Amino acid sequence: MKKIYQVEKDNYEDAGQVSRDIKKTLKILGIDPKVLKRVSIACYEAEINLVIHSNGGTILFEVTDNGTILLSFDDIGPGIPNIDLALTPGWSTASKKAREFGFGAGMGLDNMKNCASTFQIESSSEGTHLKMSFV
Amino acid sequence: MTIEEILKNEHIELINDIGQDRVFHDVYIGDLLSCVMANGKDESLWITVQRHINVIAVAELVGFQAIVFVESAIPDQQTIEKANELSIPLLKTSLTAFELSKYLILEGM
Numbered sequence: 001m002k003k004i005y006q007v008e009k010d011n012y013e014d015a016g017q018v019s020r021d022i023k024k025t026l027k028i029l030g031i032d033p034k035v036l037k038r039v040s041i042a043c044y045e046a047e048i049n050l051v052i053h054s055n056g057g058t059i060l061f062e063v064t065d066n067g068t069i070l071l072s073f074d075d076i077g078p079g080i081p082n083i084d085l086a087l088t089p090g091w092s093t094a095s096k097k098a099r100e101f102g103f104g105a106g107m108g109l110d111n112m113k114n115c116a117s118t119f120q121i122e123s124s125s126e127g128t129h130l131k132m133s134f135v
Numbered sequence: 136m137t138i139e140e141i142l143k144n145e146h147i148e149l150i151n152d153i154g155q156d157r158v159f160h161d162v163y164i165g166d167l168l169s170c171v172m173a174n175g176k177d178e179s180l181w182i183t184v185q186r187h188i189n190v191i192a193v194a195e196l197v198g199f200q201a202i203v204f205v206e207s208a209i210p211d212q213q214t215i216e217k218a219n220e221l222s223i224p225l226l227k228t229s230l231t232a233f234e235l236s237k238y239l240i241l242e243g244m
Contacts, residue, residue: 013213016192023196040196041172048168048189102185107169114173 001025005059007050012101015051019044022061022071029063039069039134042115045108046073046130052098054078054128069134080123087113087121136244138201138224141180144238147203150225151215157224159200162239164232168193175199180239182232186210191217201225205232 003025005018023040031039043059050057050073057075064070080086086093087109094104113119116132123129139155141147149155161179165171168189175181177198183190186208194202201224204210209227210218218225228235 013188015189016196019196020192037177037196037198044172044192044196045169101187101189102166102168102171102183103189105167105169107167107173111169111173 001063003061005061007047007054007057007059009051009054009056011051012097015048016044018047018059025061026063026069031069035069035134038115039071042112042132042134043071045111046071046132048103049073049108050075052094052103053080057127067135071132071134073128073130075127077125077127079125080121080128083121083123136180136239136242138226140242141203141226141239144228144230146230147226147228147235150204150210150227151219153219153222154201154224157200162236162244163199164236172197182235184208184232186214188214188217190214191221191223194218194223195221199223203228203235205230205235 019040022043026036054075055077060072062070085091089110090106092104092106098104117135118133120131136159138157159180161176163175163179164182166183166185171193175197179199181194181199181202182205184206186204203226205228207229
């Protein structure tokens with residue numbers, strides 16, 4: 001099963017809709033509640049990052065035949081200048097607006113890494129590509 | 136402890152009429168949403184000053200029983216409507232997070 005979603009830059013009002021839809025789908029599929037929570041949190045963090053930091057992008061959600069859950073986040077830039085710094089807990093480049101909404105703690109990527117079974121990220125000025133799997 | 140029980144405090148009011156019989160087993164205080172998601176436990180009461188619509192999504196993802204907005208923070212209509220849609224009780228108080236926590240502990244939390 002595969003689903004693709006579009007996420008718009010700076011659309012704080014709808015932020016979280018994709019994560020909710022994925023959570024709903026996984027609940028219907030009867031996924032273990034602990035896995036469901038890990039997927040939901042990681043997905044929400046990555047979705048919020050697309051809203052806050054990217055120029056917009058897509059989320060690909062897939063459940064493989066053996067039950068592995070895959071999430072891919074692909075945006076169209078502007079990219080992360082220093083991934084090592086971005087992965088450091090507490091490091092954030094979030095705007096004042098994002099911080100006012102409670103985002104920008106600098107914990108997002110770390111949260112995702114802790115929730116996912118595998119975590120891969122690459123970035124250039126043309127875009128950031130993040131893949132996570134959950135078993 | 137139930138939502139109904141904490142409403143006995145005259146400084147705490149219900150914003151939407153949902154789930155007064157809900158039981159919470161723990162309390163989490165926090166405003167940074169990533170920390171809330173990483174450390175909040177389901178079936179807890181969440182105390183925060185954040186009132187943007189995204190708190191509802193976070194509360195649902197974590198599985199909080201209710202949200203209490205402290206220091207007179209009041210969510211807008213859009214946030215209340217989203218909470219109603221997802222059946223999340225919202226409360227408000229003029230108390231600070233510390234004052235509310237003190238009250239909850241004295242009441243047996």
